[in-house]
Structures are given as structure tokens and as C-alpha cells.
Amino acid sequence: MPQGDTAPLIRARGLTKRFAALTAVDAVDFDVAAGEAFGFLGPNGAGKTSTMRMIGCVSPRSGGELTVLGMDPETQGPRIRSRLGVVPQEDTLDMELTVFENLLIYGRYFDVSYRETRRRAGELLEFVQLNERRDDLVEKLSGGMKRRLTIARSLINEPDLALLDEPTTGLDPQARHLVWERLYRLKQKGTTLVLTTHYMDEAEQLCDRLVVMDKARIVAEGSPRALIERYSTREVLELRFPVGVQETLDGQLDGLGDRVEQLPDRVLVYTADGESAAVAAHERGLRPETVLVRRSSLEDVFLRLTGRTLVE
């Protein structure tokens, strides 16, 4: 297979997906290099899943170019898929089978022998800490366990590239951290990760590089750190005022920081030094109910780029 060291694992140029009147993905360009963890960050409906499905060779593109592992999904779908590990947004586990049997049949789908699949399944159950639930029906697992099983299942073919569509959506914080930790280990072992998320902390934790998607387009690209530096300030001062007060403030906040953002329930002051801005606000006679100084996050980047908050 012709694939030099520098060739990207995924290359998209003008990649487009249309469903009848709706353009779900509108001419996006991106590259994913071998070994990196790459993220698509954006709200629901931004086009993340459609992009993932095109990469996963289960959804034909409507336009543009796409190569995955150096091959064209349109003509080499099965060959590409044999080297992918896919965690879909919704679990597709077979509830009528046990944990172990779900892994077993999935290995067979990849033409792995029963003997080898059994060996790998044992290791993977260890990896996602589901050993003790091996012979339980999937139906009986919690949401977090099902998600971990789906991740284990996606690794049964020892993929070069893992595609994870919202791997932790709907999980409690404990389960999320366990999944993050496992994904981090996977990355350490050299597996290339591509994931979508609408959680800022997830993107910051896991992604070396990400693109921000909004309304079918990519609106920014870079490492989490670089994006924050480019589109936000080092710190953010959050001020929450008593009901009705925020609307009467016009003008009084000007110049407190590099930029002031009024959200329905609070005011965000973007500044290099949150503490000083808080003191300055107090000196101006402002009496917010709560004052919080925090580090800038991808949430702020998203707000800056789209004028909207990301989740919920």
C-alpha cells in the first residue's frame, strides 16, 4: 500500500454531505495525521456525525474528496473498514447476547478466527474493566458499561484508526473519566483517535488538535491551547447579578477587560488578569451576587466564534 510517513491517515477536501434539501456537511477541509487524537467539536446538528459516517465508509459523500488510510471510501469501503474501530453515537450492541458473545460475533465480522477472537475479547474486557460481567446479557448493563463494551468491541480488529462519535455523552462523571483514561491509554499505544464531542473538557483532555464545527462548516482549527490563545484571553471573570440588574448596567462594564460578553444569566469579562478586573468592577460600584475567575476554555472559543453557547 503506497503510504509514506507523512501521508495523512484521513484527508478531506471540500467534503460535502447533502440530504435532500439539507446540507449536513458543507465543503470541509481537514487532515488527520497518524498517531494523533483529532476532535470535531460542535453543537448537535453541526455535521459531526455525518462527517464521521463518511469517514467510516457507511455514508457516501455528496461531493468533494476523501481518502481514509490512503484509500477511497467509495471504492474500497470494506478494505478501509477492516482497519477501523467504530464507536457509533448510539450503541448497536445485541441485547440478546452476552457481553462476551457481542465481542465474539464482532470479531467474526472482521474474519478473525474464533480462537483469536476469544483471546482478544478476554484482553479487551480486562481493558475496559468488564471482566466480571463477561457472561451477563448486555441488557443488564448500565449505560456506562454498555459504552465501555462498545469501545472494547471497536478494538476487536486491532484497528489503526478509532472513530468515536460522542464516546461519553450521557455518562456519569465517574464513567466518563474511566472512558477518557482508557482512550488516553489507547492513544499512548499509537492508535489514531478521531472523536466528536460537545464537551469542552473532553476535547481539552483528549485532543491534540481539533476543528470547531458549526452549521455544517469548520469555523476554526488548532490545538485546544492555540484556539484558546487565538480566540480568547487567558482568564475569564464571570459576574452574576441579582435578577433585573444586568439589564441596567449598560456602559458600566466597558473597558473592564479585552471584551465583555453578556449572556442571559451572567456577564463574561475576557481578560488576562481576572482578579484585577474583579477589583476594578468593585471600584466602579458594581455589586454582583457571585464573582468567579476561571481559566479560559474551548467553550469561550465557541462562544466567540458563533455567538452561542455549546451545550444544553
Next chain:
Amino acid sequence: MAVAGVRHLEHNLLVYRRVWRGTAFSTLVSPVLFLSAMGLGLGSLIPGGVARFDGVSYLAFLAPGLLAAQAMQTATIESSWPLLAGFKWLKTFQGAIATPQGPSDIALGHLYWQVVRVGIVTGVFLLVALAFGAMTMPRAFLAWPAAILTGLAFGMPMAAWTATQHTESSFPVIFRFVITPLFLFSGTFFPIEQLPAAIQPVAWLTPLFHGVALTRALALGHGLDPLVLGIHFAALGALVVAGAAVALITFRRRLIV
């Protein structure tokens, strides 16, 4: 690569290994009930029955008809709710196509699975029929593949249809207005010559009639006119092939979006 569709068959067998006990009772009891109530019970009330039914008892006349009808029902059920579960409720088919498998593997695998499933159900039926003396060896062995073919003639078109469905609402309608009338009027319980003359040609257009006629001819060893048998076989075969061809299209449309 394995033969197309074999992995999907393996998946079904894996599930069946877990659930077969739940279906075993009805698989065994259904032929016992029908053959005793209709074949022995009702059959004893039919005067001169032996002469009227091709020179055999009503029980022997009925058994191959029920066998073909059982195949039809099993295959149709197997191609309705369980398939929609794969497409919609469990989404296991979406899981499968993320691997080197494609929609055609699932459609073909479903065909193989129906051969197995219908083969088991009709095989049990044959054993019960033999125990009742309603069939004899080795002809019962000839009736078996005919019954399986009859099942596929319903199962594959039904599978093609299910792939286009987003709810289960059409399934009870199909059972009430297609499967049950065919079950009653396709020569299962009485020869279609008993139907009004105007309706008899209609019977020739219904698939179960061909399945019953073929299965019965092979089981009884009567009426083995090669031309007529050829027509029955061709009608059933055409339905299997057409159903599978459409299923390949509808499975693809459903899964690749």
C-alpha cells in the same frame, strides 16, 4: 473473506443458541395440536374421506398442506419483527456495516438463516407427522425442501418489505389480510377444486397454493406431472429470487445513507 452473508448467519445462530428453548415448545406443540384436532378430529367426520382426497386419509392429505403453511408463517414472522429490530430497535445491522460486512451480507445471511430456521421448524413438523402416521418415509424427506422453498418464497419478499418500514404497524395487517387468508384458502385444508369455479384461477396466482401443491405431491407421491411440478417450483423460485433481489436494494437503501 468468508462467503458473503455467512457471518450474519453465525450471528443468528449465536442468538438462536440462547433463545431456542423459548421457541421449542410452540415448534413441537403446534403440529401436534393441528394434526390431532384437524387431521384426526375433523377428519373423522368427513364421510368417504379416503376416496375424496386422492385416495388417502384426510390426515395424510392435510399434513403436507400444514407443513407448507407452517413454513410460510415461520419465514414471514422471522422476516418481520426480528428484522426491524436489527434495523431500528437494536440497530445491530448498523453495527455490522461498520465492519467489512455490507448490506448484501445481511440480506444474504438472512436468507441462509431462514433456511436453517424454517428447516428446523418444518423438520420438527415432519417428525411429528411421521409419529402420527400422517406421512411416510422416504417421501417425507422430499417434502422437506419443498416446504423450505415455500418459506423462502414468503420470507424474502417480506424481508425486502421490512427494510422499508420504520414502524411495525404493517405487520399485523399483513398477517390478518395476507397470511391468514392464504392459510385458509390455498388448498391447505381442502382441495381448491372445492372453491367456486370463478375463484379457482385466483388460487393459482397465490404463492402458498404452489407451495402446498408441490409439498403435497412430493409427500404423497401422487400427481407428479413434471410440467405441473415445474410450474409450482418456478413460481416459488421466482418469488425467492425476486424477493432477494429487491431485498438487496432495500437493505442497501436502508443502511447506507
